[in-house]
Structure formats: structure tokens, C-alpha cells
Amino acid sequence: MDLPPLSFHASLEEKWDEEEEPDEIETLMKVFPSVYHQYLDDFSKVKAEKLPPHHTCDNHIKLEGLSPPVGAIYCLSNNESEKLQEYISKDVNKG
Known part of the structure; x- marks a missing residue:
């Protein structure tokens, strides 16, 4: 069974797409406690307007x-x- 490679990010800013506005990241970091910063991707306006990437386990x-x-x-x-x-x-x- 082939598993996709794991990827890790060195910092929160690296996780954000180039399309993200730095102001949005800073605002979210101020609003949410640091314990939740790993989940800030879930609140991105840019990513909310895109479909998630397809995976090998997509259901149909x-x-x-x-x-x-x-x-x-x-x-x-x-x-x-x-x-x-x-x-x-x-x-x-949006797609």
C-alpha cells in the first residue's frame, strides 16, 4: 500500500498560500489563542472559496x-x- 508522503511546515506563515493576504494571517493570529494557531487554515477566506484538492480516497x-x-x-x-x-x-x- 503506497501512502502519500508526510509534509511538515516549519512555521504558520509557510502553510498559507501566496494568495493569502498577510493582514488576514495577522488578524487571525490576534483573534485566536496561540493554542489554536495550527488550525488557522480552517478560517482562511481565500481557501474557503476553493474546493479542496482531490485525494486517492475521494468517495463517489x-x-x-x-x-x-x-x-x-x-x-x-x-x-x-x-x-x-x-x-x-x-x-x-467558485468551482
Whole structure:
């Protein structure tokens, strides 16, 4: 069984992508106690707008012969429907 190599980071700043704004890192470090700094990646706005990388253990559920029902699940007002479409479009564009 081949396992992916482990990687370790020397410092918190090295874990952040080049796209990250240094101000965001500094702000998060001030807001969260130092014991939680190892989890700051989980609060990154830039990373929150990206899909995680694919792994060898990605799950795929095949439901043969089944398809989702056609039609609205909930009754929405025009305003609610517009907001929902904006939200969906924004997230679809993220990937």
C-alpha cells in the first residue's frame, strides 16, 4: 500500500498560500489563542472559496436508476428565489 508522503511546515506563515493576504494571517493570529494557531487554515477566506484538492480516497456514491425529483423543494417568494439563485451562481462560479 503506497501512502502519500508526510509534509511538515516549519512555521504558520509557510502553510498559507501566496494568495493569502498577510493582514488576514495577522488578524487571525490576534483573534485566536496561540493554542489554536495550527488550525488557522480552517478560517482562511481565500481557501474557503476553493474546493479542496482531490485525494486517492475521494468517495463517489453511484445511485443507479435514480435521479433527483424535478421541481422546487420549497415554496419561495420571488425575493427569496432571486437570493437563492444569486447564492447558487456565486458558489457554482467558485468551482
